[in-house]
């Protein structure tokens with residue numbers, strides 16, 4: 001009886017595809033998520049503060065190039081590689097502790113959720129306003145009033161609440177995975193420390209997203 005054992009050949013490549021995907025997830029995508037959530041916190045100051053900030057941050061003509069090549073392209077590459085990983089669908093059971101394995105599964109599931117959410121969000125809040133579709137636009141961008149009207153609909157509010165949960169988990173937990181993929185956390189001690197950092201990062205991202213929604217929501221105006 002012949003038995004064949006697959007022996008993994010050591011990679012001779014300097015950087016693997018997974019490392020490129022991982023790096024793109026941190027910079028520029030992760031960095032942009034933090035900056036975007038930060039900008040959205042201006043909603044807590046009300047309509048004038050938010051719309052004024054929108055005008056100053058998006059006024060440069062270079063902005064559109066940054067959006068297309070600095071964000072659009074990286075996200076397509078990251079998502080394409082992510083979809084290939086998901087399609088391969090190899091479970092990690094046996095290789096990792098139960099919770100680590102669950103986190104890998106949730107990372108993939110949240111990736112799919114983020115894909116759907118970002119698709120809808122980019123079309124509704126960026127592409128349609130850029131072509132003049134929308135009732136409350138400021139210089140071709142969705143304004144405070146537009147977001148407020150959107151969040152008055154329970155369905156839209158629910159989609160955003162879930163979308164932000166997905167993005168916060170995917171990036172927060174992603175930092176832990178990226179530490180290992182990029183070879184920054186090689187020892188169990190470093191990985192355990194990164195696990196705590198990623199948990200705090202997830203909670204901070206979630207709080208930023210939900211505070212911004214609160215700032216836009218009609219309830220916030222009513223509460224003064």
Ligand code: HEM
Pocket residue numbers: 018021022024025026029030033075078079080081082083085086104107108111112114115118167170171173174175176177178179181182
């Ligand atoms: C806001 C946009 C996104 C950001 C900031 C982001 C960030 C990250 C980060 C930092 C990682 C960790 C990489 C690692 O473990 O080495 C990751 C992993 C992953 N991402 Fe994303 N991502 C985004 C969007 C997406 C989308 C749209 C998909 C589409 C399916 C996706 C699918 C995945 C998958 C499947 C993994 C895990 C790979 C594995 O299991 O090892 N991501 N992402």
